[in-house]
Amino acid sequence: MKANKLLIQQIHIAKSKLKLDEDTYRSLIYQFSDGRETSSKELEQNEAQLLYNYLKDLHGDQQDKANRMRRKLISYAHQMHWYKQGTREIDYERIDNWCNKYGMFHKKLNDHNTTELAKLITQFEGMFVKYLKA
Numbered sequence: 001m002k003a004n005k006l007l008i009q010q011i012h013i014a015k016s017k018l019k020l021d022e023d024t025y026r027s028l029i030y031q032f033s034d035g036r037e038t039s040s041k042e043l044e045q046n047e048a049q050l051l052y053n054y055l056k057d058l059h060g061d062q063q064d065k066a067n068r069m070r071r072k073l074i075s076y077a078h079q080m081h082w083y084k085q086g087t088r089e090i091d092y093e094r095i096d097n098w099c100n101k102y103g104m105f106h107k108k109l110n111d112h113n114t115t116e117l118a119k120l121i122t123q124f125e126g127m128f129v130k131y132l133k134a
Helices: 005-018 022-032 045-079 092-101 114-133
Strands: none
Touching (some): 022 045, 045 092
């Protein structure tokens, strides 16, 4: 039985979230169909479900990695005492303002993907080192 339209849509959404290029995407379909297909519309229901589960897990792994990277940057902010005034609570607005103003991608911390976060952390570490030397 061919995969239903909702599952095919979910696969396409997962593909977009992962920013897979067309060759990689077609290769995955080929692998999950045992070399039979390169179009998601031609997948059997069980093949499509397995592919979707794989893409969903892959996206989850990327999200976990991105969150670990964000926590690292927040840890530096904590060590620099970037707290809301009168508290020991991290000032996320200050972090976002720094990312928007000085970060190389000029967007909020949570809007960065893993590739961008790696560069942003390197940039933030440079500022942290200057803070330590001051």
